[in-house]
Amino acid sequence: xxxxxxxxxxxxxxxxxxxxxxxxxxxxxxxxxxxxxxxxxxxxxxxxxxxxxxxxxxxxxxxxxxxxxxxxxxxxxxxxxxxxxxxxxxxxxxxxxxxxxxxxxxxxxxxxxxxxxxxxxxxxxxxxxxxxxxxxxxxxxxxxxxxxxxxxxxxxxxxxxxxxxxxxxxxxxxxxxxxxxxxxxxxxxxxxxxxxxxxxxxxxxxxxxxxxxxxxxxxxxxxxxxxxxxxxxxxxxxxxxxxxxxxxxxxxxxxxxxxxxxxxxxxxxxxxxxxxxxxxxxxxxxxxxxxxxxxxxxxxxxxxxxxxxxxxxxxxxxxxxxxxxxxxxxxxxxxxxxxxxxxxxxxxxxxxxxxxxxxxxxxxxxxxxxxxxxxxxxxxxxxxxxxxxxxxxxxx
Amino acid sequence: xxxxxxxxxxxxxxxxxxxxxxxxxxxxxxxxxxxxxxxxxxxxxxxxxxxxxxxxxxxxxxxxxxxxxxxxxxxxxxxxxxxxxxxxxxxxxxxxxxxxxxxxxxxxxxxxxxxxxxxxxxxxxxxxxxxxxxxxxxxxxxxxxxxxxxxxxxxxxxxxxxxxxxxxxxxxxxxxxxxxxxxxxxxxxxxxxxxxxxxxxxxxxxxxxxxxxxxxxxxxxxxxxxxxxxxxxxxxxxxxxxxxxxxxxxxxxxxxxxxxxxxxxxxxxxxxxxxxxxxxxxxxxxxxxxxxxxxxxxxxxxxxxxxxxxxxxxxxxxxxxxxxxxxxxxxxxxxxxxxxxxxxxxxxxxxxxxxxxxxxxxxxxxxxxxxxxxxxxxxxxxxxxxxxxxxxxxxx
Numbered sequence: 001x002x003x004x005x006x007x008x009x010x011x012x013x014x015x016x017x018x019x020x021x022x023x024x025x026x027x028x029x030x031x032x033x034x035x036x037x038x039x040x041x042x043x044x045x046x047x048x049x050x051x052x053x054x055x056x057x058x059x060x061x062x063x064x065x066x067x068x069x070x071x072x073x074x075x076x077x078x079x080x081x082x083x084x085x086x087x088x089x090x091x092x093x094x095x096x097x098x099x100x101x102x103x104x105x106x107x108x109x110x111x112x113x114x115x116x117x118x119x120x121x122x123x124x125x126x127x128x129x130x131x132x133x134x135x136x137x138x139x140x141x142x143x144x145x146x147x148x149x150x151x152x153x154x155x156x157x158x159x160x161x162x163x164x165x166x167x168x169x170x171x172x173x174x175x176x177x178x179x180x181x182x183x184x185x186x187x188x189x190x191x192x193x194x195x196x197x198x199x200x201x202x203x204x205x206x207x208x209x210x211x212x213x214x215x216x217x218x219x220x221x222x223x224x225x226x227x228x229x230x231x232x233x234x235x236x237x238x239x240x241x242x243x244x245x246x247x248x249x250x251x252x253x254x255x256x257x258x259x260x261x262x263x264x265x266x267x268x269x270x271x272x273x274x275x276x277x278x279x280x281x282x283x284x285x286x287x288x289x290x291x292x293x294x295x296x297x298x299x300x301x302x303x304x305x306x307x308x309x310x311x312x313x314x315x316x317x318x319x320x321x322x323x324x325x326x327x328x329x330x331x332x333x334x335x336x337x338x339x340x341x342x343x344x345x346x347x348x349x350x351x352x353x354x355x356x357x358x359x360x361x362x363x364x365x366x367x368x369x370x371x372x373x374x375x376x377x378x379x380x381x382x383x384x385x386x387x388x389x390x391x392x393x394x395x396x
Numbered sequence: 397x398x399x400x401x402x403x404x405x406x407x408x409x410x411x412x413x414x415x416x417x418x419x420x421x422x423x424x425x426x427x428x429x430x431x432x433x434x435x436x437x438x439x440x441x442x443x444x445x446x447x448x449x450x451x452x453x454x455x456x457x458x459x460x461x462x463x464x465x466x467x468x469x470x471x472x473x474x475x476x477x478x479x480x481x482x483x484x485x486x487x488x489x490x491x492x493x494x495x496x497x498x499x500x501x502x503x504x505x506x507x508x509x510x511x512x513x514x515x516x517x518x519x520x521x522x523x524x525x526x527x528x529x530x531x532x533x534x535x536x537x538x539x540x541x542x543x544x545x546x547x548x549x550x551x552x553x554x555x556x557x558x559x560x561x562x563x564x565x566x567x568x569x570x571x572x573x574x575x576x577x578x579x580x581x582x583x584x585x586x587x588x589x590x591x592x593x594x595x596x597x598x599x600x601x602x603x604x605x606x607x608x609x610x611x612x613x614x615x616x617x618x619x620x621x622x623x624x625x626x627x628x629x630x631x632x633x634x635x636x637x638x639x640x641x642x643x644x645x646x647x648x649x650x651x652x653x654x655x656x657x658x659x660x661x662x663x664x665x666x667x668x669x670x671x672x673x674x675x676x677x678x679x680x681x682x683x684x685x686x687x688x689x690x691x692x693x694x695x696x697x698x699x700x701x702x703x704x705x706x707x708x709x710x711x712x713x714x715x716x717x718x719x720x721x722x723x724x725x726x727x728x729x730x731x732x733x734x735x736x737x738x739x740x741x742x743x744x745x746x747x748x749x750x751x752x753x754x755x756x757x758x759x760x761x762x763x764x765x766x767x768x769x770x771x772x773x774x775x776x777x778x779x780x781x782x783x784x785x786x787x788x789x790x791x792x
Contacts, residue, residue: 013441013443024439024444026440026443027439035431035435036432039427039610042611043422044407044423047414047420051611056611082478083633085658086478113634113637114633117646120647121631121632125630208660215438215439215446215447215452215664216663216664216665217662232520234521237482238481238510238513250512251512251517262479262482263482263615265612266612267610267665268610347444349643
C-alpha cells in the first residue's frame with residue numbers, strides 16, 4: 001500500500017480541515033506555476049503557434065487518458081471538454097439514437113438535477129414523444145423495463161452519498177435492451193470504478209471535485225470503445241470532425257473518441273487540470289477507497305457518539321456509500337456556517353443536510369478527530385444559534 | 397479620438413509583428429498576475445467559498461456586460477459560457493422553436509464550418525424534416541424566402557474578410573418571417589456592431605480572437621431582450637435554472653439572459669478574459685474600425701505595389717470588409733511559414749490563402765510597413781522555397 005495522505009502535494013489554507021473536496025477540490029501545488037507558464041510563455045510568446053508547439057490541440061485526449069486510468073477505462077476511450085451538463089446531453093442523445101423504437105429515459109430522484117434538466121431539454125427538442133421517468137433511487141433497478149431506451153443514473157448521490165451498484169444495474173439495463181449512462185461526478189477519484197468491467201455504454205463526469213481541477217474545470221465523457229465509430233454526435237462541432245482544418249462544409253466525425261469533442265478547448269482551464277492530475281501519479285483507487293471508507297467510518301462513529309442531535313442520512317454500509325457522509329440536522333444551515341467559521345469546511349444541501357466529503361489524498365484520521373471535536377462543540381453548545389449564521393447568502 | 401495603438405497594454409514578444417489577432421489575440425498585461433491571484437488566493441484560500449466571496453457565480457453575466465458594450469447590445473442581454481459551437485446550437489434550436497411551421501435553415505458557404513456542422517447535428521437530432529440550405533455568400537440575401545425558419549450567417553468571412561450587411565440582411569430575413577442569427581466571431585472587437593439597431597434575434601461569438609481572452613476563452617450569446625423570457629432553452633443546464641441551488645427536480649428557466657447559461661462556468665479561463673477586457677476601457681469601436689480600415693488599406697496598397705504574385709481575395713471596398721485582408725498565392729503555405737520564421741505572424745487557410753489581421757489596439761502604420769518589407773522579401777526572393785517551409789504540420 002502506498003503512503004496516504006499526500007497532503008504535502010496540496011496548498012491548503014492554514015487552520016482549515018477541508019471536508020468539501022466533493023464540491024471543489026483544493027489547489028494542488030505547482031498548478032499556479034504551470035498556469036503562469038501557460039499564460040506567459042505559451043500564450044504570450046508562442047501566440048497562435050501554441051496550438052502546434054505547446055500541445056494545446058491534443059490536451060483533451062491527453063488529459064482524458066489520465067482520467068481514464070482512474071475510472072478503469074482504456075486508453076483512448078475518454079475525452080475532456082465542455083461541462084458535465086453538455087456531456088450528459090451528448091451521451092443521452094447518442095443513446096436515444098441507438099434505440100430508435102423506444103421512448104423512455106429512466107433516471108432517479110437522487111440524480112443531480114442538471115442531468116434531469118438536460119434530459120428534459122433534449123426531450124423538448126426532439127419533440128417525438130419521449131418521456132423522462134424518474135423513480136426513487138432504491139426503485140431504479142426494478143424500474144428497468146423493456147420500454148426503456150436509456151438508463152441515466154449518477155452512481156453516488158450528491159446529497160447522501162448513497163452509491164448504486166454499477167455492475168448490477170448496468171447488467172439489468174442491458175438485459176432489458178436499454179443503453180446505460182453513468183454520471184461519475186461523485187465517483188471519479190473517490191471510489192473504485194471499472195468501466196471496462198461494467199460494460200456500460202457511456203459515462204460522464206466532472207473534474208473539479210475529487211480530481212481537484214479547479215473551479216469550472218472541464219468535464220469528461222467515456223464511450224465504450226466498440227461503439228465509438230457508430231456514434232453520430234448531436235453536438236457535432238468542428239473539433240470532433242475527422243479533419244477540422246480541412247474546413248469541409250459538411251461534418252464527418254473523427255474515427256476516435258475525438259468525435260465527442262465540440263468546440264475550441266479551454267486551454268488555460270485544462271492546463272490547470274492537467275497539472276492537478278499529477279497528484280494521482282502512483283496512486284491506486286483501491287487504496288483511496290480503503291482509506292476513504294476508514295475515514296468515513298471513523299467520522300460516523302465519532303459523530304453518532306458525540307452529537308446525538310445529528311441523524312445519519314447516508315447509508316451505514318460503506319459498500320453502498322461513496323466518499324461523503326451526510327447528516328440531517330434541523331439547524332444544519334446555521335451549524336454549517338458556524339463550522340466553516342471555525343475552519344471545518346463542509347457544505348449544506350437543502351432542506352437540512354450537512355455534507356462532509358472524505359478525501360484521503362489530503363485528510364487523515366487526526367483531521368477527522370479534530371473536525372468532530374469542533375462539530376461537537378458547535379452542536380452541543382448551540383454555537384450555531386447566531387443571526388449571522390442563519391442568513392442564507394451562500395449559493396453552494 | 398482616443399490614442400491608438402495601446403501597444404503598451406500588451407505583452408508582445410520582441411521582434412514579432414502579430415497579424416493573427418483574428419485567430420488568437422495576444423496576451424494583455426496583467427492577465428498572468430490576475431490569474432495567479434485567482435488560483436492562489438481565490439481557489440487556494442477561499443476554496444468552495446470562492447463561489448460566494450470571489451464573484452465566480454456572476455462572472456458570466458458580468459463579463460457578458462463588458463462584451464455587450466462592444467457589440468451595441470444593452471446591459472443584461474449577453475452572457476458568457478461554453479464554446480461558440482454550443483452557443484450556435486443554443487441560438488439555432490431556440491430559433492427553430494420560434495418558427496415551428498418552417499423547416500429550412502439558411503446559411504452560406506462563407507460561414508465557419510462549425511456553424512454548419514452544429515446545424516447538421518441539430519437537424520439530425522430533431523429528425524423532423526429540417527434542411528440546411530447553404531448558398532454562396534453573395535447569394536445569401538436573395539435566398540431569403542418565406543420557407544426559411546432561421547437565417548444563420550457569420551458577418552465577416554473567416555477566410556476573406558468579406559463582410560455582410562448586417563442591417564440589410566436582418567431586415568430582409570425578418571420581412572420574410574425568418575429569425576436572424578449572427579455569428580460575430582470575426583466582428584466583436586474588430587468592426588462596429590450595433591445589435592440594438594440591427595434588431596436581430598440572436599448573436600453569438602467568441603472571445604479569443606479580437607477580444608484577446610486567451611486560448612479557449614469562453615463564447616458569448618446575445619438574445620434580443622424582448623424575446624428572452626420566451627426562449628425555451630434546449631441545453632437546459634442547472635445554471636440556467638431560475639433557482640439552481642433549490643435543486644428542483646424539474647427545470648424552470650431563469651427570467652433573464654441567465655437562462656442561456658448551461659453548466660458550471662470555467663472560472664479560471666473566464667478570469668483571464670475578464671481582465672483582458674480591461675484593455676477596452678475608454679475605447680470606442682468607431683475609432684478601432686477607422687484605424688483598422690486605415691491599416692488594411694495601407695497593407696493592400698503596399699502589397700499590391702510590391703508583391704505582384706499575390707492576388708487580393710478580400711473585398712477591395714473597406715465597407716464590405718472586416719478587419720482582415722487575405723491574398724491568394726500558389727505557395728501560400730510555405731510563404732506563410734517563411735514569414736512566421738521572420739517574425740511576421742499571419743496564418744494560412746487552404747487551399748492558397750494568406751490571411752492577415754489588423755488590430756489597431758497593438759498595431760500601427762510602421763508595423764504594416766515593416767511587415768510588407770519582409771513579405772516582399774519572402775515573395776520576391778523566393779525565400780519560401782525551402783523544404784522545411786513546405787511540411788504541413790501546422791494545425792491552425
